[in-house]
Amino acid sequence: MIRQWTPARALRLAPLAGPGPVTALLVLNTAVGVLPIVFVVASSRLLGAVPQVADAGWNASTQRLLVTNFAVAVGALLLREALTPLRDAVGELLARRIDGVLIDDLMAAALGTDDLVPLTDPRVTDALRTAVRELEEGVRSPGQAAAGAFALLARVVEWLGYCLAVAVLFAWWAGLVLGAVVLLFRRAQRRGLRRYAEARAALDGAERRVDYLRRLSVEPGAGPEIRVFGLRGWLWDELGAAYRAWLTPVWAARRKAYLGPFYLVTAVGVVAVGGVLAGLGATASGALSLTGFFLVTQATLGAVRLGEFYPETDLQVTVGMRAYDAVRRFRTEVAKVPDRPRTGGATVTPRIPDPAQSRVPDPRDGIHFDQVTFRYPGRREAVLDRLDLTLAAGQCTAIVGANGAGKSTIVKLLARLHAPDQGAVRLDGTDIADYPLDAWRRKLAVIFQDFARYEVSATDNIGFGAVRAIDDQSGIRAAAEAAGIAADLDRLPGGPDAPLARHIGGGVQLSGGQWQRIALARAVFALRHGCPILVLDEPTASLDVRSEARFFDEFTDLVGGATTVLISHRFSTVRRADHIVVLDGGRVAEQGSHAQLLAQQGRYAGMFRLQAARFGQVRA
Numbered sequence: 001m002i003r004q005w006t007p008a009r010a011l012r013l014a015p016l017a018g019p020g021p022v023t024a025l026l027v028l029n030t031a032v033g034v035l036p037i038v039f040v041v042a043s044s045r046l047l048g049a050v051p052q053v054a055d056a057g058w059n060a061s062t063q064r065l066l067v068t069n070f071a072v073a074v075g076a077l078l079l080r081e082a083l084t085p086l087r088d089a090v091g092e093l094l095a096r097r098i099d100g101v102l103i104d105d106l107m108a109a110a111l112g113t114d115d116l117v118p119l120t121d122p123r124v125t126d127a128l129r130t131a132v133r134e135l136e137e138g139v140r141s142p143g144q145a146a147a148g149a150f151a152l153l154a155r156v157v158e159w160l161g162y163c164l165a166v167a168v169l170f171a172w173w174a175g176l177v178l179g180a181v182v183l184l185f186r187r188a189q190r191r192g193l194r195r196y197a198e199a200r201a202a203l204d205g206a207e208r209r210v211d212y213l214r215r216l217s218v219e220p221g222a223g224p225e226i227r228v229f230g231l232r233g234w235l236w237d238e239l240g241a242a243y244r245a246w247l248t249p250v251w252a253a254r255r256k257a258y259l260g261p262f263y264l265v266t267a268v269g270v271v272a273v274g275g276v277l278a279g280l281g282a283t284a285s286g287a288l289s290l291t292g293f294f295l296v297t298q299a300t301l302g303a304v305r306l307g308e309f310y311p312e313t314d315l316q317v318t319v320g321m322r323a324y325d326a327v328r329r330f331r332t333e334v335a336k337v338p339d340r341p342r343t344g345g346a347t348v349t350p351r352i353p354d355p356a357q358s359r360v361p362d363p364r365d366g367i368h369f370d371q372v373t374f375r376y377p378g379r380r381e382a383v384l385d386r387l388d389l390t391l392a393a394g395q396c397t398a399i400v401g402a403n404g405a406g407k408s409t410i411v412k413l414l415a416r417l418h419a420p421d422q423g424a425v426r427l428d429g430t431d432i433a434d435y436p437l438d439a440w441r442r443k444l445a446v447i448f449q450d451f452a453r454y455e456v457s458a459t460d461n462i463g464f465g466a467v468r469a470i471d472d473q474s475g476i477r478a479a480a481e482a483a484g485i486a487a488d489l490d491r492l493p494g495g496p497d498a499p500l501a502r503h504i505g506g507g508v509q510l511s512g513g514q515w516q517r518i519a520l521a522r523a524v525f526a527l528r529h530g531c532p533i534l535v536l537d538e539p540t541a542s543l544d545v546r547s548e549a550r551f552f553d554e555f556t557d558l559v560g561g562a563t564t565v566l567i568s569h570r571f572s573t574v575r576r577a578d579h580i581v582v583l584d585g586g587r588v589a590e591q592g593s594h595a596q597l598l599a600q601q602g603r604y605a606g607m608f609r610l611q612a613a614r615f616g617q618v619r620a
């Protein structure tokens with residue numbers, strides 16, 4: 001729903017820009033509103049003086065009269081021309097400051113949650129997407145709405161000045177009629193604009209589809225497939241259909257919103273203004289001086305011109321606040337997501353560490369998922385259902401299971417991006433939720449399945465594993481060597497300091513496997529800066545067979561006794577783990593060493609044989 005007219009709401013954002021631009025806009029807009037009135041008065045006096053010059057002739061006094069009024073009229077005109085762009089520039093400064101604060105606000109809200117729960121709620125993600133879209137691609141921004149609201153001041157001052165001049169110099173009723181006609185014009189303009197904006201907002205889905213197809217056509221992600229699968233024709237047709245589905249109703253709404261009211265109001269306006277001018281014409285000479293006549297005529301025409309659409313204000317205050325409302329909706333939705341229980345599982349009493357002493361001990365016995373149940377927001381079925389799982393200290397535990405079994409969810413619970421609905425994850429008996437979050441996370445080195453590819457140098461990409469030690473260049477180099485990526489980085493045109501993004505000047509593009517080794521190096525760097533727990537979610541999925549073999553040959557040296565969780569669909573990777581857990585139905589279905597699990601002839605043995613058979617090795 002588009003609010004009818006929001007200058008007052010938009011003005012409430014003005015303090016975000018600071019007092020400087022606000023004061024400047026008040027002064028400039030008042031001047032821009034007053035100067036046309038000064039012009040009308042001076043030019044009317046100039047015209048009114050003509051008979052005087054004709055009577056008295058060209059002498060010093062008539063010359064002064066004419067020249068002074070001419071200078072004032074021209075000066076007012078020129079000054080207005082000069083001040084209007086200055087007003088617009090200050091308005092833009094105000095808008096940028098306000099929008100900057102709102103973008104910071106949105107980022108703070110998006111990054112402000114310690115866990116991922118709100119960002120998995122569909123209402124929250126929808127609100128976030130709308131807020132980002134409105135701020136980045138919205139027709140007008142909240143800052144522009146505020147600047148537009150200030151610009152309205154100039155129009156109001158001008159309107160009041162004209163109506164007052166007509167009321168005082170000619171007839172009070174004429175001033176009132178003129179004021180009312182302008183308000184009527186403006187009301188019709190605003191209603192039309194609001195209806196049009198509402199019609200556009202209702203077609204948001206259609207517009208998004210056009211945006212999506214446009215992006216699909218020009219961004220590199222789908223480029224190869226579009227060409228190889230011959231999707232260009234399909235894309236053109238879809239884009240055409242999407243444009244029609246969006247623009248046909250938009251155009252219809254525009255015609256309907258503007259044309260009817262426009263003709264009606266114009267008719268009323270013409271009659272009313274005609275009445276004023278006719279009254280003026282009928283005034284007995286002498287009742288109004290010639291100067292007064294010119295002044296009233298000019299003021300009437302000037303006022304009528306103010307009934308138009310204001311390009312510096314109208315669209316801004318009608319739709320500009322949508323982005324503001326979207327940011328607010330996002331914050332409200334985030335706040336609505338209920339807090340999750342921090343601890344559960346009555347079997348072990350948590351030892352609450354001294355919060356002042358934010359040290360998290362290294363695992364002695366291990367990490368235990370103690371009867372952990374977890375479901376994602378909006379999902380009825382539990383991904384993990386009273387899961388009992390132990391990750392022994394200093395050992396490598398591999399977790400296997402079908403797609404969607406919940407392996408990556410275990411990683412998120414371990415990283416405290418989510419918290420269990422029931423049960424607890426415990427480190428040597430203490431609920432990990434009892435530790436300060438930052439202190440706990442400093443103990444983890446994680447490679448997520450969809451690890452981040454930062455568009456910065458390879459050196460920084462690796463250093464982000466322990467950002468507090470990012471200046472440790474030799475440590476970063478050692479981690480790159482351990483992950484087998486150092487030589488590749490040396491061969492890059494800009495070396496390890498080249499930005500890893502082709503669209504940046506001097507940037508380079510890495511292959512999928514090279515990126516994976518960067519992520520590995522990041523985790524190794526974290527390990528070497530004191531993380532005793534290593535989590536690897538599909539760490540070798542993009543590595544070639546040789547690199548994978550090398551990775552595991554050097555694994556013990558690489559991880560150096562860390563408590564390791566390894567998630568993989570590759571049994572060549574999994575079989576090397578100290579302990580293997582098969583996850584099914586949200587619980588541990590089988591566990592043991594590779595040899596033990598094969599001997600059990602259960603699910604693991606079945607899955608292993610199936611995969612081994614494809615590579616021609618039927619025996620373990």
Ligand SMILES: Nc1ncnc2c1ncn2[C@@H]1O[C@H](COP(=O)(O)OP(=O)(O)OP(=O)(O)O)[C@@H](O)[C@H]1O
Pocket residue numbers: 120376377379383401402403404405406407408409410449
């Ligand atoms: N953010 C989310 N919101 C809602 N459901 C989710 C979310 N993330 C995962 N799920 C669901 O939770 C289940 C477990 O997902 P998870 O990613 O943990 O599986 P996985 O075992 O790692 O799968 P894969 O082997 O395919 O990587 C899946 O059914 C998935 O659809």
